[in-house]
Amino acid sequence: MSTASSIPEAIPEAIAVREAAERAAAAAPGVRAAGGPAIDAALRTAAELLREHAEALLAANAADVATAEQGGMAAGLLDRLRLTPERLAEMAHQLEVLAATPEPPLQHAVRTLDSGERVFERRVPVGVIGAVFEARPNVTVDVASQVLKARSAAVLRTGAAALGSARALVELVIAPALARHGIPEGAVQLVPTPGHAGADALVGLPDLVPLVVVRGSGDVTRRLSALGAAAGTRVLAHADGGGVLYLDASADEATVERLVTEGTDRLGVCNRLNLLLVDAPAYDRLWPVAEKALRAGGITPSLAPHAHPLGHEWALDSGAEAHVTVATVAGPVDAALTAARETSGLAATVCAADEDAATAFIDAYTGTGVFWNATTRLLDGYKLLGLPETGINVDHTPGPRGPVTYLDLTLRQFVVLPPA
Template sequence: MRVPGVAGCGRRKDGTVTDEVAKAVEECARAAKDAAPSLARATNETVDAALNGMAQRLLAHREAILKANRQDVSTAQSTGMSTGLLDRLTITESRLTDMADQLRLLASAPHQDRSVVVSTLPGDLQLVERRRPVGVIGANYEARPNVTVDVASQLVKSRNAGVLRTGSAALGSATCLLEGVIRPALAEAGIDERVVQLVPRAEREAATELVRLPDLVPLVILRGSGDSTRSLALTAAQHGVRTLAHADGGGVLYVDENADEDTVRSLITNSLDRLGVCNRLNLLLIHDAVHDQIWPIVSEALAARGVTPSLPPHEHPIGYEWALDSEREATVTVARVGGVAEAVRIANEQTSGLAAGIATEDAATAEAFFDGYQGTGVFWNAPTRLLDGFKLLGVPETGINLDKVPGPRGPVTYTDLYVRQYAVLPAGR
């Protein structure tokens, strides 16, 4: 895809971003902002028709989408991309069908009330909370073409225009999804198709430009590896752009002395079905009292998934995220702990705070774990892989926000993508 009026050009010899990359991002942002009113005033029925149209087009254009994705995967393989990243990049027949099913579910999900009466005020007045779209929301993500549909659909449902930016690995697939699925469905529903933009440049500098436009794109969703996402979040803050950043992950599982062995085996197995995702098992903490007894079960479960344990003494931080290590992603850190208090302390202080679970049959211990852990998701005899917008809430997510501030936390969906406006008006109006 090429944005009209944007010339193709490479880099300067000194490696700095070209004016053309910055221009491409800005033109996408301006186009999205110009088209945003078309979506903001669309009826609920129109929005849902667009989402159902996307689902239909995903299936109708299945072969073209899979072909474009195969080309992306082939190119990535030739450059030595890791198995976990290739898994993220790949769209299979079943994943494409799941994408269509999720779009239909999103279309059938209830719309947020645009106005909610809060209270009455003196003078025969009432206070109303109005929920308004942000306007234009940006999104930066790497080798995950399905995120193109996930984010675009969430933005449409919440009536926000969007500027999407992905890297070179997924750009072919993302372009096919935009041009063959998303935009035609919007147009057929009567919504300006320009409300969803895809930056047509693969340079990483395009992501930096996206977080420098506070007047055009005041909020940007950041998904990707920890260091790059943190760097983009810092740049955004310096330019007055707010972010919902999903930089780090890694699930924690604490095996208590009262854990059921079959439950432990199941949790490990079900937490490692995919190694390149943020909510997989990353750190396994085992109570000293049962370590030797349960180790054969743990070892067997890890081996069944082709995963190698990293045992003490560790030459890396205990919360090191293996999903981001292209050479050693099939690894889980294992450590012994003295009890639930030590497990909670490690999960709080030495991991990302994404998700932690406990395997135990003792309710009091589980409650202590729940009360102590401060992260985004906490699980009792359940795998951290469940920390996902669709698995938890029945709709796709734009990402998982780990901020410890008021606002959307955990899986962010269309119900979170609005700003509040307080209105005072005569009672009964």
């Protein structure tokens, strides 16, 4: 194993990350040995502790929010950073749902060879899984719970603005819940220092942290993915987002208004309405309805000619989150191709009364999630699958795609046994 002196320039953040990774690696066998009932019991206890320590957790978060406000953080980012009693209650509820979720068998039969040997496939833990994510305190619990449910230990690195909140969640909720059920407290480690050097270091420790989940802006995730690839670390990147809504000529006004309103209820999230496409022949009828709904929510439409790419993600545009790009298209297939070409391919909705138009859009769109008369805000692990997620993967290659849950965070292993 490398020593701190081998870390480039002995960067303090890198040293702290390696030390956290070493503690997680030491705890990982205990997580695997604990088994499902103990992990689920710890998750239920964590839900209880979230409620028990709500006052202290909200106070820690309020300090983070106050500091961020003083630093000029934009409204959309502040919304992601802020915890409320309702959000804490939802976090606790999701932990209980995860704990109650029956797991598929760890091993299942595949086939019997002609020579009689029996082939099985089983799921085995990764060991230690890292995570780099934005300043959203709830993600601390989401990721930690998913990694634990997958029988691995975690090393978490959150955005600097949420560090106080994340520390309170680990120290008051996660670690005590683990200890109460005989699971090593060190199984969930929080990188204690802010700064990008910590994220860079986390993707550079394949000997300790072979898999790192990375969330954030496209530029950040691409850079960390490249660093991880160079080091030999598998990086599961959850990057660019931005939902698309296509208004077909067959759409009715009430559904248009509903989908625009539902798609812009929160502006700092990846699955919000970002690009609004309107069927050109119906523009004069549908655009006034959509515009009224946008402006009622305080949203400014960005109309042609655009000074930015069509897929520009407003959720990541600090201070300009309250925008939606608007463009015209020539029917459902053109809309689907435009959505796939101009955005990350996270999610797209077709608003249509005509089933043929909706089917044409669905068949032509190649993104992660496609919806008919339902908002892209539904592209979320808990909403779609009933499980919290580590993020949403928009890769166009085989592997976990869409909302990633604990089921995607294990390794496949083949077991061959003698004839029965």
